[in-house]
Amino acid sequence: MAVLHPDAGLAARQRQSQLTKPAGSLGRLEALACWLAERSGQVCPPLPQPGIAVFAGDHGVAADGVSAFPSAVTAEMVKNFTRGGAAINVLARAIAAPLEVVDVGVASPLPAELPIVHARVRAGTGNLRTEAAMSLDECRQALAIGRASARRLHAQGVTLLIAGDMGIGNTTASACLVCAFTGATPEDIVGLGTGIDDARRAHKVAVVGEALARAQAAGAHDGESWLAQVGGLEIAAMAGLLLEAAALGIPALLDGFIATAAALAARAIKPAAADWWLASHRSQEQGHLRALAALGLTPLIDLELRLGEGSGAALAVPLIQMAVRLHNEMATFAEAGVSGAA
Known part of the structure; x- marks a missing residue:
């Protein structure tokens, strides 16, 4: 450290x-x-030099109807990233940040020639409501993938790391992690994610509650075991990047709800790593402020965002550079x- x-x-x-x-x-x-x-x-x-890694992975719990979008969107958005058409592409260009896209666990096949980091641990997680999202070994592989991404960006001269996410269903996994690490209830934390209605939110609250009870019965007790039980491959990779940032002595700028859930898991693994993280913005996702408070962080901006991808963190970079x-x-x-x- x-x-x-x-x-x-x-x-x-x-x-x-x-x-x-x-x-x-x-x-x-x-x-x-x-x-x-x-x-x-x-x-x-x-002057901080930003670099962004967007980690992509699918979630088995999406089959339970917790998202407004189908799982196929994850792979489709990965392709969009490679064409430069997503919000994070626009922002990365604007702040001159290198951007790498990492397939940690996309369920749909992706062409080998796609210009991304092909590091798939498995084709999506298990359904966290009924089974472990991944094995402990798979979780550790995903953590290592995030660490490697941090080192690659650092080798390019990056001194401010940003982890972005892409994964349909990942607000459900993140809500589970925030509840696990803060003691909050699902009702306190579960939000509208990609834009679900109140009825689907009530269902999502129930799914998170069932997942937490199952994981606790399975013995989840620390950062890695909770990640394996109810996390996501891309969330574990984000946690790995945050841990490696601290090991390298590089500040990391947290994005929104997903990144903050990853940060809670990373802090549970290595508490001192949190000294190296800043919060970029307050997400519209219901549980984000509770998660930030648990980390002792105050966001720099509040623009009512709920996109992910690292977009809120990228928007905060010019503000940090102006402070310097x-x-x-x-x-x-x-x-x-x-x-x-x-």
């Missing part, structure tokens, strides 16, 4: 007090720059010849 640099953080806070502005007038942007200084070990941290630029490039009172506060 990479170490923090509290001396650099303290020096960054001292620098903030000397910049040509009233103390605290840039609000959370000041704290954000100092947070990055403490992790980079530099009083003036380098303000911190690094503003003049101090002494440099500008401006009188400080009396």
Whole structure:
């Protein structure tokens, strides 16, 4: 696990007090720059360079009617990613972020020539309501796939990692994980996902409750076993990326509900890893704020998003970069010849 640099953080806070502005007038942007200084070990941290990995996997529980879309959409969206037509493609281009798409567990066959990372552990998870989503060994394979993605992006010069998701049914798996790691009830956490109606939401609440009871009876008790019982292959890969970010000493920017569920699992596996994560935005998904609170994180923005793919995190990148630029490039009172506060 990479170490923090509290001396650099303290020096960054001292620098903030000397910049040509009233103390605290840039609000959370000041704290954000100092947070990055403490992790980079530099009083003036380098401008974060983002990189995005979108992990794709299907969920057996989708057969229980918990989503507004069929499982076939997962593979269709993977193909859309490769053509550059999805929201995350647009955003990645806008922030000059390398983007890789990883098949961790798509159920439908994908052409071998498709320009993605072909790392399928299995063709979708089991139906978490009635059986384990995956074996413990398969879960560990998915975690390793996420770790490898973090290392590939880091090798390209990435210093701010984003994990995106694509998987029909994954809000159900994520709701299970959030309930497992926070003690919340399904009624508290389950939302509308891809846009289901109230009747289907009530069914989804029941499915999550059954899955939690089954998993607990099967012995789920820690990060890996809960992921294996009620998670998703793409969610486990996202957790792996978050864990590797901390190991490499690179901040990771959480996206929405799915990414935050992955973060709760990753923290259960390695608690100190959470020191390296930021929350980008508040999702419209009902349980997201509860999940963020459990991690002790406050989102940077709230744009009423509920897309996934890493889109909310990508949108927050320019804000983070501006926080660093303000911190690094503003003049101090002494440099500008401006009188400080009396």
